[in-house]
Amino acid sequence: MTHRLTVALHLLYASGLRISEAVAAKAGDLEWVSFPADEADGQAIDGWLLHVIGKGGRRREVPIPYEITSELSAYFDRRGLDTDLEDAENKAAHLLGKAPFEAAGPTATRRPPRPGLTVRAADGISASTLYDQIKAFFTDCAESLKAQGNERAERRFRQASTHWMRHTHASHAIAGGMPVQVAQQNLGHASLATTTVYVKTETRDRLRKVEAFWGKAEERRRVGG
Incomplete structure (x- = not known):
């Protein structure tokens, strides 16, 4: 499983973003916010918000767990970008990059781009590309479940859409x-x-x-x- 797919699956599950929103998201859309303690629980809180433009052009702020932004930071490092998501040079960098890697982790290697294709570290991907990658992952899961004899779970993964x-x-x-x-x-x-x-x-x-x-x-x- 590629590093990008790992990050994408975790981001989608943690945030509930639509695929179109996930591929459009950039580091510049992230904001670190802090709130002082209030009367409700007496605790201060801080964290990350992702500014999203959704259906109908409606704007919203989606909280992103710290664990996910840590994964994004490591993924940015793998892409040759600054690990500080708020760095000015990262502002235009898509959270899900076009440059693919063979696997997540410190030993991940970058695939060479196709001849004549220039891939910049900040470049993003299309919704259809992520859709195809996730559907292929679901198919692999279904095949694994089939081999285990779990027909019910296999059917669910074969029927699963990315909206799942x-x-x-x-x-x-x-x-x-x-x-x-x-x-x-x-x-x-x-x-x-x-x-x-x-x-x-x-x-x-x-x-x-x-x-x-x-x-x-x-x-x-x-x-x-």
């Missing part, structure tokens, strides 16, 4: 306790109703309670029988 990463982020974030209104702002949904589609907590609890009920019923039958 956004769905997964939303579902996991809300299930993990993120308020729906916060998820709506992060995802850039114009309507809260769109975001509530990802609220599965009630259904999950119902499944758990029915399974618990059925387990107790089975136990009573065994004891009574």
Whole structure:
């Protein structure tokens, strides 16, 4: 798996960005912010925000976990860019670069560009390029699951679209306790109703309670029988 794909998958899952938003993002769109302690919890907080222009030209700020910006910094270093994401010379550098590498990690090697093609370290990629790369990754996952005999998971990966990463982020974030209104702002949904589609907590609890009920019923039958 290439270094770019590793970074892209982590970025998409952590942020819920659309693919078009991810490939358009540049280091200059990142901002380090700090907030003093407030009455709510008495704790100061700082972190990274990514300024995004989404559907309909709507602007929003998406929090990016520190672990992801650390990965981006290492990825920038691999591309020959400054590791400081706020460095002035990085301002126009795309977060996901055109120059590919064979693998993530310190031993990663840069592939030579095709003859006649000049690849600058700051250059980005198209949404279709990232789409194809992620779909190929999903296909590889499906083949691996097929070899393990896990047909259900194999089918899910074969059917998965790149938008699945956004769905997964939303579902996991809300299930993990993120308020729906916060998820709506992060995802850039114009309507809260769109975001509530990802609220599965009630259904999950119902499944758990029915399974618990059925387990107790089975136990009573065994004891009574």
